[in-house]
Amino acid sequence: MLKKIAIEQISQLTAVLMDMGTLLAPVKEISGHNFMEIVDPKQVDLDFYNTIMSPKGAFFPHKEDFVKYKIGKPLSAAEPVLFNMKPAFLFGVRPCDVKSFEIMDIHFNDGGIIDPYWHHRRESTTIFGYAFDLDKPVEPADFYNTLGIYAADPEGSDIFMVKKEKELLLKSITHKGEKLLAHLSVLSSATSANEKYFEEYIKRGKEYKTRFTRVDPEAVALELEDVFDNTDFWKKISSACLSCGVCTFVCPTCYCFDICDDTLFGKGTRRRVWDACMFTDFTVEASGHNPRTQVYQRLRQKFCHKYSFHIRKYGVISCVGCGRCIRYCPVNIDIFTFVDIATKAKWYKRL
């Protein structure tokens, strides 16, 4: 089913979605766009390239409270924080970010232990994917083509949106999306010309080229295993790295977290917060020993996790080429160049 709405009247759609549940959409802030819970239908701004923070926060928030406790009381008196999620709508997610949810599902949703918080959020959320604007030049930092994702890839979205001049075309991709789209009377039906435009757009998306290097997961995993012990190579790659943590926090496929007990005056909360393998004390052990004290060790861990260990464990590369880590890195470290080196030139083996 294909429907449409004039971009000027987006606030009508957002108002309806707000009434039906929680709406998370991009909002323009001074530093850039970010996904936020919408409180005013006019807040939503679709005139952006991509958000600063990835939308993983919709399913895996930066800070999540689990249990409230009181010191001195028995364990049975601790109260789990009630988790009550209304239906949610994640509006305006770029194709690379939609793909990231699939990768994160491996850790939070598939087999073994299922994270009930992630699972519940994923179930109750309808994803409105949003194609990149093919009339604008490609961002130099992005490289999602390398990971097999296209600029107008509808896979993974419940409803996929494409901009056509002053209108927004919305197409249902999944059953969940179709049900919702049928319900939204604020949208008007699309014409057959619109249908054609939509299909053409998806095709054109495949021609929209980002930086590309051929990456075979098996081959790159092997390369990195080979070069793991070459400390000179890693020291060279990481000489600029500040080991700060920005790349981890903006990345849509990074999922490390820390569990903290924050207590004040006898009352406290056990919560989960994002952690980063780039932090110096990430691997500090109870004895005080830290196996990764050097920056090159932490950077090696980061790159190898995404392009080697993850492939060995789960068969997929833990990266979607969104380019955020490169854009927001204070020293412009480029993971794409690194992957390019690892898959092509073997000069580092002579180091």
Next chain:
Amino acid sequence: MEFEPKILGIACNWCTYTGADLAGTTRLEYPPNVRVVRVMCSSRINPSFIFRAFQLGADGVLVGGCHPGDCHYNTGNLYARRRLATAKKILEFAGIEPGRLRVEWISASEGNKFAEVVEEFTTQIKNLGPQIKLKIQEP
């Protein structure tokens, strides 16, 4: 009910704390709002103590040390003076009322001064009202 401020007092062992003791033995009256913590020297004070005190609900912080030149450890309070002055400027620029942090030099024989300062400071904090800006509302 009238607002009773919670004031953290940090007193150096050799001068201010002894001075406070003297105020007690001479049966001087002063408001009970200052909770005194004894440190060996005013230079023991990490400005983070002050920021943290405000976060934990203190309405005011009163720091007492020896008079500059008379520090039991010779120079401790001279460092403390610079450090606490900087802390004060930081609180001011952040928008906290500057009157909430006060540094006084009170010697061991100045029991009167201690009682007076506590009286004055408590009244001042009462006028400023409860400190809600930095106070942590919940963990």
Next chain:
Amino acid sequence: MIRFKQIEERLKKEAKRLLESGAVAVVLAYEKGYDEKHPMPYAAKNVADVENIVFNEYCNYNMARYLVRYPQGTKIAIAVKAADSRAVIQLIQEEKVKREYLVLLGIPVQGMKNPKTGEVIDSKTTCGMHNPVLYDILLGDEVHGHKIVSPYDVLVQYEAMDKDARWEFWKKELDKCIRCYACRKACPMCYCDPCFIDQSKPKWADKAPQSSGNMMYHLTRFHHLAGRCIDCGECSRACPVNIPLYLFHKKVAKECEEMFNQRAGMSIEDKPVLIDFRVEDSDKILE
């Protein structure tokens, strides 16, 4: 007029000479990143590496932050702009590096640009100085004849604000903080291991990116940098959510200058202001 290409040539020439003769083990400069507007910090360790060195108007990085990574005694040549030279001086004052092991390649600058906004970087967000304070070799002509603008002029509107309005301003800004610690790592002066915020005994602040923890982290950091911040602006440029940290650092630097009559990072003979005292310091500073 700064001729960036010319400075780049001379930088490469000096780096080659120093590495060839063995006078230094490493040259800290810049290299090309994924495009022209995004250079990267670079450590050239041999003559072949020198080819990669670049210098253009986007080379804002303060290379002094990498000095503490090398073991004491390593001979290092470092490309320094005005604020960077002050950072090196401050590190020498704090005895983290020794003057005799450094070769300072001074670069006078004007017209450096912020790649995020395209704006020219001036005294509004940095120290505003054009010429390096300390150098062994000067790679370009000194910049003179410009109107001296105080780096503290930008504070006037904030100092004029009512304290409640200022509180609201800082609360709004610091609430944006995601605790990525890019500011701390970008700063040449933040070399503490472990940093206070990483300690759990005592735990100064929560890890969660919320108001109370963010306030504690930033206020304490402003204090730890009092009299040490040399106003390079790197912290604010590193911040992914654009918090104007430079405003607070400038304010603290201004107060320290007024109270103690000394500017950070100007002379290797100075002692950092908060580990020094004068008996004649006035009690007025406590008012």
